[in-house]
Amino acid sequence: MSLKIGVISDTHGLLRPGVESCFAGVSHIIHAGDIGAPEVVEALRRIAPVTAIRGNVDRGAWAKSYPDTETLRLGGYCFYVLHDLNALSVVPADLGIDIVVSGHSHRVQIVTRDGVLYLNPGSAGRRRFKLPITLATLELNEHRPLDPVIHDLDRV
Numbered sequence: 228m229s230l231k232i233g234v235i236s237d238t239h240g241l242l243r244p245g246v247e248s249c250f251a252g253v254s255h256i257i258h259a260g261d262i263g264a265p266e267v268v269e270a271l272r273r274i275a276p277v278t279a280i281r282g283n284v285d286r287g288a289w290a291k292s293y294p295d296t297e298t299l300r301l302g303g304y305c306f307y308v309l310h311d312l313n314a315l316s317v318v319p320a321d322l323g324i325d326i327v328v329s330g331h332s333h334r335v336q337i338v339t340r341d342g343v344l345y346l347n348p349g350s351a352g353r354r355r356f357k358l359p360i361t362l363a364t365l366e367l368n369e370h371r372p373l374d375p376v377i378h379d380l381d382r383v
Contacts, residue, residue: 229368230254230302233275234375236310236330236362239284239352240264242271246351249362249378250274255301259330260310263352265289282310282330298324302367312336312347319343326365326373333358335377344373351380 233253235246240263250256253275260282262268271277281293296309304325309315312329319327320341327343329336333350349361360380365373 229366229371232257232301232365232367233271234259234328234346234348234363234365235271235351236328236348237261237282237333237350237352238263238267239350240267241352242267243351243360243380245378245380246271246362247274249364249380253364257299257306257308257328259308259328259348260293261285261330261352262290262293278308280308280310303369304367304373312345335359335361335363337375337377339373344375346375348375348377 231253233250233256236259256271256275256277258279260280261284268279278299280297281290299306306326307324308328311331320343327345329347333355335349336347338345348363351362361377363375363377365375
């Protein structure tokens with residue numbers, strides 16, 4: 228059995244129209260911080276259940292309910308979610324973590340080190356610099372390798 232997960236970060240208060248079509252059929256959404264406004268998570272929850280963490284721009288009373296990091300298990304995989312990968316203070320492989328999800332840099336990154344997948348879906352919010360506007364989906368299936376798909380929202 229497989230499970231499709233949506234991964235998004237750095238929305239900065241903007242949920243683009245293409246997000247809903249990219250996340251069609253996902254069972255869960257992970258937001259890796261810099262949400263920007265509570266309405267973003269509310270809209271994502273209309274698509275699927277959401278796990279979200281606080282990023283460096285998430286301030287104010289609404290943001291206090293979001294943790295700085297989160298560990299969760301989905302489809303038999305252990306996820307560790309934080310905003311800035313440079314703040315990672317644990318050794319994921321030692322803790323049985325399969326996937327580390329981060330944001331902050333606005334740059335897509337997919338790297339596997341020591342058997343752990345590190346995934347940054349890029350930024351789905353307002354354009355910064357000349358970087359693409361992206362998010363990711365990830366099919367969890369114990370019989371296939373983890374292979375995130377990056378979706379360019381400029382092309383949706």
